[in-house]
Amino acid sequence: MMKKVAMIAAAAAMVLPLGMGAIAPANDSVTAFAATKTAAKKVTHTLISAKTIKKAAYHVKSGKPALYSAKFAADQAKVTMTKKGTLAGSKTYYATKKIVVKVKATKTTKAKKVTYAYIKTANGKTAGWVALSKLTAGKFMAADGKADAKKAADKVAAKTYTLVSAKNLKKTAFHFKGNTPAFYSGKFAADKSKVTLTKKGLLPQSKTFYATKTITIKKAKKNVKYNYVTNGKTKGWVLASQLTAGKFMAAD
Incomplete structure (x- = not known):
């Protein structure tokens, strides 16, 4: 030795x-x-x-x-x-x-x-x-x-929408099965029905997320729902149609 x-x-x-x-x-x-x-x-x-x-x-x-x-x-x-x-x-x-x-x-x-x-x-x-x-x-x-710059640009791109409705939800579990959804921060105007969504990143794979709030916004002349979900440090608004109800299971 x-x-x-x-x-x-x-x-x-x-x-x-x-x-x-x-x-x-x-x-x-x-x-x-x-x-x-x-x-x-x-x-x-x-x-x-x-x-x-x-x-x-x-x-x-x-x-x-x-x-x-x-x-x-x-x-x-x-x-x-x-x-x-x-x-x-x-x-x-x-x-x-x-x-x-x-x-x-x-x-x-x-x-x-x-x-x-x-x-x-x-x-x-x-x-x-x-x-x-x-x-x-x-x-x-x-x-x-250039790829890094594009990612950074995507991350900070912000868009403002008309806020149709907003309400709290009973804590509900969700996961996703298909493409990885983006999640956004939301900044709500104090004096008018507007919300600005800014992309923060993509949801992590194989996780369960819990929704506690939901909003409906006017997007391309259509009403679109976003849920506010959390999982540890991941927190933000996600397009509701990209989420599947229930906890993530290994079989998924």
Whole structure:
């Protein structure tokens, strides 16, 4: 066992020559990634393997992957990772090193192996370790940015309708079977019968939603109903015709 630890530590020393030093970005500027406002939390993992890889391009397709600095122990197979911020989208990052660590089990999750890649931008201003599963292989292309922009535009598009009626409902369970329905926030005018619906996103799959309110609006000269549904953090107005009465069952 001691021999294996020594071998891993030696491999890490060759791939990561800074030893006990933290691998930090060449520039501490936070313009390329969002800096965390709270005190950085350090987590130590068992280092399973470390190696240099052929320079490969990656980009972020969705979300904001966490970016870490890493401090490698010189005499044992351990690495301490500290969150520095999050990666920005619309950029190409280049990976040159890779490590595999063992993340300890918690009360809610099992122990698991996670692969991290050491990435940096072409100008070297952003650099650090990122979970490889959060990256997409290949250079960032403008089309990716357009798709993200379209999603953002869809999300914030707002339309105002005439409010025909509004009432409370006895808490009722619903789910959906076909296409994934959009859900909206609703802003009601104080001095006239108008409501502005703004798309927030899509309902999550395989869930039960509970309706507590319903409204009828005038849409394309037709009366259309929307139900206000909730499920945890998901809350909003959904086209009633896209919902099916009853709780979601696995058979659905």
